[in-house]
Amino acid sequence: MLTLLKARKIVNQALLRARELNVSVSVAVCDTSGRLIALNQMDGSVGWQADRRSMGKAVAAAITGLPSDRLVEKLGEGGPRLSSYGNVVPPQGQRGGLPVVEAGIVQGGCGVSGAPTAEEDEDCARAGIAALDSSATEPALPPYSGRSSSSLSMASSA
Numbered sequence: 052m053l054t055l056l057k058a059r060k061i062v063n064q065a066l067l068r069a070r071e072l073n074v075s076v077s078v079a080v081c082d083t084s085g086r087l088i089a090l091n092q093m094d095g096s097v098g099w100q101a102d103r104r105s106m107g108k109a110v111a112a113a114i115t116g117l118p119s120d121r122l123v124e125k126l127g128e129g130g131p132r133l134s135s136y137g138n139v140v141p142p143q144g145q146r147g148g149l150p151v152v153e154a155g156i157v158q159g160g161c162g163v164s165g166a167p168t169a170e171e172d173e174d175c176a177r178a179g180i181a182a183l184d185s186s187a188t189e190p191a192l193p194p195y196s197g198r199s200s201s202s203l204s205m206a207s208s209a
Contacts, residue, residue: 053082053151053158057183058089061151061161065179066093069166076165076175077101080151083159085110085140093165101165106140108148108162108172116157118173119148147172151180 058080065078075095079102080088087109092102111119122144146169148162161179163172 053080053088053153055088058159060182061179062089062091063179064182065161065163065175066091068175068178069093069163069171072166072171072174074166074171074175076163076172077105078175078179079105079109079162080179081106081109081113081159081162083113083157085114085142087140088159096165103140104143104145104164105147105162107143108145108164108176109160110140110148110162111142111144111160112148112150112162113157113160114142116150116152118146118150119143119160119162120146120169145169147176149173149176149180151183153183 061080062078065076069076075093075097077090077092077096079090082088087106090102090106108119111122115122117124119142122142143162147164148160150157151159151161161176163175163179166172166175
């Protein structure tokens with residue numbers, strides 16, 4: 052299952068790769084139904100259009116299990132119906148989105164937008180997804196105990 056912790060790991064590693072490339076991007080991670088799990092935009096990225104494109108690329112990769120630029124190819128095969136994804140950002144058939152696959156099963160998608168080239172967008176997405184391979188297990192989060200002053204101070208210091 053693609054958890055928030057895993058999605059944040061993907062986003063953070065994609066942002067690190069973008070810094071290495073000296074580009075500013077927006078990174079989105081969604082589950083297989085196209086629901087957004089995590090989104091982050093770098094300072095200097097081109098704004099809400101990059102956010103929407105990154106989300107759309109993530110959705111395209113998640114619902115097809117293929118790179119986002121192959122969306123039309125998959126839909127032409129009688130693949131997923133776009134009308135069933137009407138409550139999320141529409142899939143974008145542009146390069147820069149890749150499926151997140153664990154143990155051979157598509158768990159979601161990562162989309163990146165805002166770099167000068169589509170190849171750089173996809174490179175950042177690939178680097179983000181590779182972060183999942185670097186750790187086989189994830190630490191357990193403490194149980195949610197409701198809002199208290201101590202949990203608020205922990206959240207604000209994180």
